[in-house]
Structures are given as C-alpha cells and as structure tokens.
Amino acid sequence: MENLVVIDLGSNSVRMTISEIDEAGTPNTVNQVKRYVRLSENMGAEQVLQPEAIDRTLEALREFKKIYTELDAPQIKAVATAAVRQASNQKQFLKLVKDELDLTFDVISGTTEARYDYLGVVHTLSIINGLLVDTGGASSELILVQNRQMKHVVSIPLGSVTLSQAYLESDKVQADSLFSAMTFVNNVFNDVWWLNEAKNLPVIGLGGANRTLAKINRRNKNFLNFEDVHGYKLGADDVYATLTQLLGLNLAERKKVPGLSKDRADIIIGGLIPVALLMRLLDSQQITFSNAGLRDGILFERIEQIKSAID
The missing domain is CATH 3.30.420.150 (Exopolyphosphatase. Domain 2)
Structure with a gap:
C-alpha cells in the first residue's frame, strides 16, 4: 500500500489530497484539505511574493505536514503553479519552504499543469x-x-x-x-x-x-x-x-x-x-x-506507473 500525498500550491489556495494506492494500482482517496492563502496577492509589476502571503502559505503547509507525517512512509508530490512560476523571488521562497518544512516543491510549467488537468478530466468524465x-x-x-x-x-x-x-x-x-x-x-x-x-x-x-x-x-x-x-x-x-x-x-x-x-x-x-x-x-x-483536475492527474499518472511496473 502506497500513501500518495499530492500538494497543489496555487495562486489563491493550497490543496492537499491523500490517496491510498494498493499493489494493483487501485486508488482510494482518504483525505482532502484546502486553505485559502492568496499567494499571488499584491505581487505587483515586479512579481514579488509578499511577506504576508508567504506567512499564510507557510502556516497552511505546517497544518498539512501535521497530517501527512502521521502516515506510514508518505510519498509526497508537491507542485507549485502560476504564482511561484512567475515570482521574481521564487528561489528564496522555495528555499524558505525547504528550510522550515523540509518540503520540496516542483514548479511546473503551464503546459505540464494543463496536461495534469487533461488527465484528471478524461479519466473521470x-x-x-x-x-x-x-x-x-x-x-x-x-x-x-x-x-x-x-x-x-x-x-x-x-x-x-x-x-x-x-x-x-x-x-x-x-x-x-x-x-x-x-x-x-x-x-x-x-x-x-x-x-x-x-x-x-x-x-x-x-x-x-x-x-x-x-x-x-x-x-x-x-x-x-x-x-x-x-x-x-x-x-x-x-x-x-x-x-x-x-x-x-x-x-x-x-x-x-x-x-x-x-x-x-x-x-x-x-x-x-x-x-x-x-x-x-x-x-x-x-x-x-469537473472536480477532477491537477491533483487527480498526478494521481492517475502515478497509477499508470504502478501498473506499468506490474506488467
């Protein structure tokens, strides 16, 4: 059994989905959490993540960590989208998250984000x-x-x-x-x-x-x-x-x-x-x-990987 934790750090909210995936690649979503953090608030023309928004985000991620650290060997996939993608202080922000929470975010491109959306939709609708x-x-x-x-x-x-x-x-x-x-x-x-x-x-x-x-x-x-x-x-x-x-x-x-x-x-x-x-x-x-999108796309991608390994 794999405990897959998917964290999606967006511009308005940060979300976490926890799914159990058995050896055959069958998933079961056991927890979903959302916090409004407004990470992109007041970035301005210079595209700078603001201290207040960063603090709200860190607080939400601390809450998430309390949840996923109770799992048995969680597999964490954390992705950041537009706000972090555009931020001129992206590196400083990512380092702060890593230093304070030991959490590494993958800053994905808009194309990758869209591909995950597509996977989430076509597998569920x-x-x-x-x-x-x-x-x-x-x-x-x-x-x-x-x-x-x-x-x-x-x-x-x-x-x-x-x-x-x-x-x-x-x-x-x-x-x-x-x-x-x-x-x-x-x-x-x-x-x-x-x-x-x-x-x-x-x-x-x-x-x-x-x-x-x-x-x-x-x-x-x-x-x-x-x-x-x-x-x-x-x-x-x-x-x-x-x-x-x-x-x-x-x-x-x-x-x-x-x-x-x-x-x-x-x-x-x-x-x-x-x-x-x-x-x-x-x-x-x-x-x-569609309620299914980026996080679901990451889940379906992981399921395909597990099934391919079995085959």
Whole structure:
C-alpha cells in the first residue's frame, strides 16, 4: 500500500489530497484539505511574493505536514503553479519552504499543469471533444480535446486574483473597470491562434472560480449536495445570468450569495469573466464542470506507473 500525498500550491489556495494506492494500482482517496492563502496577492509589476502571503502559505503547509507525517512512509508530490512560476523571488521562497518544512516543491510549467488537468478530466468524465478551461488565481489553462486526445494547450495570464487586482474594484464593480478587464481578456484570447477550432464545442470548467459558478446555480436550484459539481452541466444563458447577478451586487451582498464562499467574494467576478467571454467567443451553449483536475492527474499518472511496473 502506497500513501500518495499530492500538494497543489496555487495562486489563491493550497490543496492537499491523500490517496491510498494498493499493489494493483487501485486508488482510494482518504483525505482532502484546502486553505485559502492568496499567494499571488499584491505581487505587483515586479512579481514579488509578499511577506504576508508567504506567512499564510507557510502556516497552511505546517497544518498539512501535521497530517501527512502521521502516515506510514508518505510519498509526497508537491507542485507549485502560476504564482511561484512567475515570482521574481521564487528561489528564496522555495528555499524558505525547504528550510522550515523540509518540503520540496516542483514548479511546473503551464503546459505540464494543463496536461495534469487533461488527465484528471478524461479519466473521470466521458468527454470526447471539448475545451477544458482551468481558471486559477494567476493563470488559466486552455486545453483543446479532440477524440479524447489533447490536441492544443496554452497557459495564459488570466486569473481571478490578478484580474481582480489589476482591473476591478473589490466592492461594487464599475462599468469602466469591467470594460477594461473584458478588453484585456478578449485581447489575450485573440492571441490564441487555435481557439477557432473549439468553435461550438462544449466547455469543461475547472478551477475554483468555475466550480463556484456551478455551486451558485446548484444552490439556486436546491440541489441537496450543491458542492458535488462533477459532471454538472449548465447552459450559456445561466452562465451569463449569474455573472450579471454578481455584477449588480457590492462585496457585502456577494458574501451572502448562497454557494459563494466569503473568501472568494472579492475575486469571483474576475474569475468568471474569462469563461463567460470564452463561451460567447466560441458560441458554446453548455459548460460541464469537473472536480477532477491537477491533483487527480498526478494521481492517475502515478497509477499508470504502478501498473506499468506490474506488467
């Protein structure tokens, strides 16, 4: 039995999944933990991780360590994505984590992050063709899937934290700010030459902002387990209506929206602009949500390694 610990350090949150994998490569997820750390907060044009954000992250990782050190011989796979990838003080941060927690992070590229997203989705959803959209805190990954194969992939600088901080008010979003943010996002999409190949295809949404979109709608429709969004489908009109609803609210009002975490209320509009504009650009009529992504992709990769060793 192998205890696989996967830690995903993102721009907005850090997450840990612990899975038991038996000798045949069959997994069983036994624990999942998430902490909001806002690592990319106030990085600025110099792309510097700030002391307050680093402290929040270290505190969360200390909590994680208390959990995984109780396991028998844990196999730890720790990956860091956009915030650390972009940080000018990346080396200092990684050394601090290593010195204080004896934890080594692998800073993965946007392409590698997208590949793990793809593995997580195709192993858990019956997707034949579609566009995977993983909207994180500081970047988004787009993956074009055709015949269940990854055809094109790109990581772009659109994230819920960075878009919100660069363009949007944290309280009531103003029209000129919204227009500036949407113009920036459209310009980024226009630079992705292969996006037209995704025209009319369904979108598959990953990442905290996109999953929140599903949770809000499931709460509105009185689903018993509104957080179970894996495989949930939503029409384009519902996507646009939800974003319109949120734009009409100030921060205090957004914090009261059922299905929307108070920790995400100040960045949710920035997080939903990319998927809403993308669906309009591609004339996509439906989005399917996935709870499986990067951490699941790492798990499935490890399972394949174990099975290959058996064969």
